[in-house]
Amino acid sequence: MGRTLAFSLFLIGLTMGTTPVLxxxxxxxxxxxxxxxVAQPQRxxxxxxxxxxxxxxxxxxxQFQVIGQSQKTLKTGQEDWxxxxxxxxxxxxARGETEAGYVLNLKLYKEKELxxxxxxxxxxxxxxxxxxxQIGGGQLLLVLVVQ
Amino acid sequence: MKxxxxxxxxxxxxxxxxxxxxxxxxxxxxxxxxxxxKAGAVKLGELLKRELSVRPLTNEEFFSHQLRENIARLREAxxxxxxxxxxxxxxLLWTGAxxxxxxxxxxxxxxxxxxxxxxxxxxxxxxNARVDPVVSPNATVSIFEVKQDRVTVLWTEGxxxxxxxxxxx
Numbered sequence: 001m002g003r004t005l006a007f008s009l010f011l012i013g014l015t016m017g018t019t020p021v022l023x024x025x026x027x028x029x030x031x032x033x034x035x036x037x038v039a040q041p042q043r044x045x046x047x048x049x050x051x052x053x054x055x056x057x058x059x060x061x062x063q064f065q066v067i068g069q070s071q072k073t074l075k076t077g078q079e080d081w082x083x084x085x086x087x088x089x090x091x092x093x094a095r096g097e098t099e100a101g102y103v104l105n106l107k108l109y110k111e112k113e114l115x116x117x118x119x120x121x122x123x124x125x126x127x128x129x130x131x132x133x134q135i136g137g138g139q140l141l142l143v144l145v146v147q
Numbered sequence: 148m149k150x151x152x153x154x155x156x157x158x159x160x161x162x163x164x165x166x167x168x169x170x171x172x173x174x175x176x177x178x179x180x181x182x183x184x185k186a187g188a189v190k191l192g193e194l195l196k197r198e199l200s201v202r203p204l205t206n207e208e209f210f211s212h213q214l215r216e217n218i219a220r221l222r223e224a225x226x227x228x229x230x231x232x233x234x235x236x237x238x239l240l241w242t243g244a245x246x247x248x249x250x251x252x253x254x255x256x257x258x259x260x261x262x263x264x265x266x267x268x269x270x271x272x273x274x275n276a277r278v279d280p281v282v283s284p285n286a287t288v289s290i291f292e293v294k295q296d297r298v299t300v301l302w303t304e305g306x307x308x309x310x311x312x313x314x315x316x
């Protein structure tokens with residue numbers, strides 16, 4: 001009884017110490033968002049709720065609407081995808097996975113014209129917001145979140 | 148009233164005296180034979196006392212005896228130890244608990260040392276950013292980190308403004 005207990009404790013400790021952390025496939029949400037100031041703002045999209053405070057504080061708008069989005073489940077960390085609206089396209093090219101997140105190449109197109117390109121290490125715990133061009137009275141924002 | 152046998156035994160042992168002694172000796176039919184028998188009985192008694200008494204041990208015998216007892220005790224203890232193992236149940240439990248404690252200490256130390264390195268990986272990092280110089284020649288980019296919400300912001304200024312129609316879905 002006592003020996004079995006001691007052996008079990010030893011085995012549990014050994015298992016805890018040697019078992020690698022198993023990773024599940026993760027989903028990256030990428031969105032084209034129009035930020036505006038309106039009299040009666042609509043409810044913020046659920047994907048942006050966790051960064052609502054930062055968006056309002058940083059950009060000074062009270063309404064955020066998604067005009068294009070894409071959800072991609074990454075399995076190899078080498079996938080690429082596109083989030084599009086009528087005039088804009090955000091091409092995301094994943095170029096590998098690290099312990100902290102994904103290495104991504106982002107390209108923002110206005111129709112076929114490349115406006116902006118950036119390389120980033122997207123942390124699994126840290127969303128990325130990119131301020132795009134001014135559109136009318138509002139602002140185009142690009143948002144990437146690991147869900 | 149003592150019987151003859153009792154008086155005889157007392158006489159042989161020299162325990163009769165006075166009138167009792169003289170009366171007993173007078174009652175003996177052959178006093179000389181009785182005296183010879185008494186002397187023989189006394190001799191026999193002395194011989195038995197001398198030969199049958201417990202002989203005291205000499206020093207050498209005493210130490211030899213002690214030594215043999217010690218050797219026997221040690222052999223018995225050795226045999227007992229040979230049968231048992233060091234891994235008794237309490238020792239197993241203590242060893243298990245100690246191993247877990249060492250494991251936890253090392254885990255805490257490793258985690259503690261790993262955290263500062265993770266801080267830099269905590270927030271999304273912008274490695275580089277480029278704006279098309281032809282389309283937006285005066286555009287600049289800046290990077291902000293909002294640690295409270297763990298948000299990284301790539302802030303562009305001077306991008307070409309577009310009409311509201313471009314906000315269409």
